[in-house]
Every structure is written in structure tokens, then in C-alpha cells.
Amino acid sequence: MSRSKIIFISILLSGSLTAAFAISFLSGVSVIAQNNNAFPKEGEKTTTRETIVTGGHGNGYNTIRTTGDVLDSINADERTDLTIDPMKYLREFNYGRVSTTENGTTLREFTIIAQDKNLEVSPGVFMDAWTFNGTIPGPTIRATEGDLVKIKFINNGSKPHTMHFHGIHQSHMDGVFEIIAPGGSFTYEFTAEPFGLFLYHCHMQPLEEHISKGLYGVYIVDPKSPRPPADEMVMMMNGYDNDFDTENNFYTVNGIPNYYMHHPIQIEKDKLIRVYLVNILEFDQINNFHLHANLFQLYRTGTSLTPNEYTDMVTFSQGERAILEFSYKYPGPYMFHAHKTEFAEKGWTGLFLVKEDQSEPDVTAFTKGEKAVYPPEISNNTFTTQTKPKDSQSTVVSYGEASQGGS
Numbered sequence: 001m002s003r004s005k006i007i008f009i010s011i012l013l014s015g016s017l018t019a020a021f022a023i024s025f026l027s028g029v030s031v032i033a034q035n036n037n038a039f040p041k042e043g044e045k046t047t048t049r050e051t052i053v054t055g056g057h058g059n060g061y062n063t064i065r066t067t068g069d070v071l072d073s074i075n076a077d078e079r080t081d082l083t084i085d086p087m088k089y090l091r092e093f094n095y096g097r098v099s100t101t102e103n104g105t106t107l108r109e110f111t112i113i114a115q116d117k118n119l120e121v122s123p124g125v126f127m128d129a130w131t132f133n134g135t136i137p138g139p140t141i142r143a144t145e146g147d148l149v150k151i152k153f154i155n156n157g158s159k160p161h162t163m164h165f166h167g168i169h170q171s172h173m174d175g176v177f178e179i180i181a182p183g184g185s186f187t188y189e190f191t192a193e194p195f196g197l198f199l200y201h202c203h204m205q206p207l208e209e210h211i212s213k214g215l216y217g218v219y220i221v222d223p224k225s226p227r228p229p230a231d232e233m234v235m236m237m238n239g240y241d242n243d244f245d246t247e248n249n250f251y252t253v254n255g256i257p258n259y260y261m262h263h264p265i266q267i268e269k270d271k272l273i274r275v276y277l278v279n280i281l282e283f284d285q286i287n288n289f290h291l292h293a294n295l296f297q298l299y300r301t302g303t304s305l306t307p308n309e310y311t312d313m314v315t316f317s318q319g320e321r322a323i324l325e326f327s328y329k330y331p332g333p334y335m336f337h338a339h340k341t342e343f344a345e346k347g348w349t350g351l352f353l354v355k356e357d358q359s360e361p362d363v364t365a366f367t368k369g370e371k372a373v374y375p376p377e378i379s380n381n382t383f384t385t386q387t388k389p390k391d392s393q394s395t396v397v398s399y400g401e402a403s404q405g406g407s
């Protein structure tokens with residue numbers, strides 16, 4: 001790189017760092033002002049409409065205010081119009097529009113559209129999100145090592161955005177310096193390398209705002225000789241800061257707090273399960289994953305076919321990820337959750353339901369027992385499951401009393 005180029009990039013970097021610092025300082029001031037407004041003196045009656053300040057971008061952006069309380073998402077079972085659908089997301093891999101180039105390389109083309117969207121991130125709790133393709137997390141993009149990947153990125157949002165992919169590629173495909181303004185578009189093009197588990201996210205500043213509002217997704221590069229067949233799934237660990245105090249109110253895996261507690265992930269006994277686990281959680285220093293009654297092989301960053309560790313929990317900082325492989329020896333429901341208990345209790349908890357074999361009926365939802373509270377470890381209520389009704393009559397399968405005891 002020439003000296004003038006280095007100087008230019010240094011100026012660019014120091015300029016943006018100064019800007020980021022100034023913005024974060026200013027937004028800090030705004031938040032303090034907002035808090036003063038939100039808590040009037042005793043006896044004082046407030047009739048003025050509150051101005052909600054979102055991050056560093058000032059006001060004028062409609063926001064539904066919440067108490068910040070963590071709600072029981074048990075009523076989610078009635079919902080049919082979820083725009084965040086953790087069950088669909090779980091096993092949905094997008095391979096793009098596939099063709100072959102003149103030199104025989106596989107070309108995979110994707111279209112990703114950034115858009116503002118008011119999303120129900122937990123039942124009754126709405127958030128003005130910034131999304132890739134209308135949901136959180138964005139679609140899982142999957143290719144094989146050596147493929148040519150083209151991503152047509154269209155910014156239909158109200159803010160400038162980019163797509164920054166992890167992996168090996170050229171500087172101008174890194175989604176950092178080429179800012180895509182509202183209404184603009186850009187085509188990212190790179191070879192999928194190396195094989196492993198990656199992520200993509202917007203890289204506009206302030207980063208913590210562009211990430212915490214939902215602009216991220218998983219990017220998988222398969223090795224040329226594929227991994228052994230398995231029941232594969234993606235788990236993206238995230239959180240939501242609904243009251244803009246730069247602390248998360250909800251923690252989730254795949255977008256909705258406690259979703260898999262009410263919609264357990266159905267797996268089969270003795271079948272190899274492969275989880276692509278990514279942490280994008282903003283504001284908190286760490287996040288983690290703990291698997292109950294089992295251990296898993298851990299492949300950090302998925303860049304090797306030899307596991308690094310055989311364990312029952314793993315801790316990540318933001319952006320870290322790993323592939324987990326395991327199978328269950330015994331049927332029944334098993335929890336998985338953050339072993340940071342605060343996160344677990346604010347929504348980052350789920351269930352695997354291990355079935356004897358495929359002939360066992362699918363479970364669509366766990367029903368509330370008489371004194372039911374979740375999770376079963378705490379509530380000790382009878383663990384009942386309802387089968388997907390083939391006709392109006394649904395079968396109830398009972399797993400008996402859930403055992404006491406924690407993680």
C-alpha cells in the first residue's frame with residue numbers, strides 16, 4: 001500500500017473515531033435529559049408528550065414505549081402472524097440463486113434489503129428495528145468453500161447501512177468504507193473462504209446502535225468435502241434494549257425470548273445434531289450456552305474438522321461463534337440456555353424435545369398445567385405436550401413430573 005493511501009486511511013479512521021466519540025457523548029446527554037423528563041417530581045402531573053431519543057440519532061423516530069419489564073411469552077402460542085419466526089429461522093439455510101461461471105465456479109447470488117420495521121420482539125413489546133430482509137436475525141447465508149458469492153444489497157432503510165462479512169475478501173468488499181445511503185445499493189462479491197462459521201452485520205457507526213437494532217445474520221461456509229450428515233440448525237444469541245439505556249431488557253436465541261420453551265425443538269434420539277451457534281449480543285461483555293444432560297463437541301469458528309473441546313458449556317464475547325455437535329442418548333425434554341442466569345431468566349432459555357424416533361408425533365406447544373409456570377425445573381408442574389392435530393382431536397403426551405434442580 002502506498003504511503004498516501006496509508007495516510008488517507010489513517011485520517012479516515014481517526015476522523016470516524018472522533019465522530020463516534022462525539023456522537024456517543026451527545027447521545028449520553030440526551031438520555032440523561034430524557035430520564036429527568038420521565039420521572040417527574042412528586043405531585044407533579046405530566047401532560048407533555050415524551051420525546052424518546054433513539055441512540056445517537058436524535059428524536060423524531062416513533063417509538064412505542066415499554067416498561068422494560070420482562071413478559072411471559074406463554075401467550076405467544078396463539079400468534080400466527082409473527083414476523084420473527086424462530087422455528088422457521090432455526091433450520092432455514094439460504095443457498096442463493098445458483099449458477100456456474102465460465103471457468104466452472106459455482107456462483108451464488110443473494111439479495112438483501114435493509115428496511116426499518118416495527119417488530120414485535122416479545123409478545124406485546126414492539127421495537128423500531130432495522131432489519132435485513134424484514135426480520136431479526138437476517139437470513140442465514142450458506143455457501144461452499146471456493147464458491148463465488150454475490151450479494152446485492154439494497155438500502156431501503158432511513159439510515160445509511162453496510163454489510164460487513166467476516167471471512168477473507170478484498171478491502172472494498174469489507175462493508176466498512178463504502179457507506180450505502182438510504183435508497184442506495186451495492187453488490188458485495190467475494191470467494192467463500194475459508195470454510196467455517198461466520199457472521200455478517202452492518203458496520204455503520206454508532207455500531208452499537210446499528211447492531212442492537214437488528215442488523216446481523218449468520219454466514220456459513222461449508223468445507224469442500226461436507227461434514228457428516230446431521231440435523232443442522234442455527235442459533236443466534238441476541239438481546240433487545242427496548243428503553244434505550246444501553247442495557248438489554250430481553251435476551252433470546254433466534255429472536256424471541258423463551259420461544260423454544262413453548263415450541264421445543266424436536267430432535268431424535270441418537271441422531272447427530274449440529275448447531276451453528278453465534279453471539280451478536282450488544283452491550284453485555286459475554287454470553288454463553290449450556291446444554292443439559294449432555295456434552296457436545298466444540299469446533300471454534302468452525303474452521304477445523306477436529307473438535308477443540310468436549311464440554312457442556314461455552315462462553316463467547318460479541319462476534320464469537322462455534323459449531324456444536326452432540327446427540328441425545330435418552331428421550332425427553334432437555335433445557336438449553338445461557339449459563340449467565342440473568343440472561344436465561346430474561347428469555348435466553350429453550351428446550352430440546354428428544355423423541356424416540358420419527359414416528360413419535362410432533363409437539364407443537366407445551367400447555368400450561370394448573371399451577372404452571374415455566375421453566376419446568378422451577379415450576380415442577382406436569383410436563384404435558386400436545387401433538388399437532390391431524391383432525392380436531394389432539395393427542396396429549398405426558399412426560400410425567402419434571403425433575404427439580406437447576407442447571
Ligand SMILES: [Cu+2]
Pocket residue numbers: 159160161162202203204210215
Ligand atoms: Cu446500519
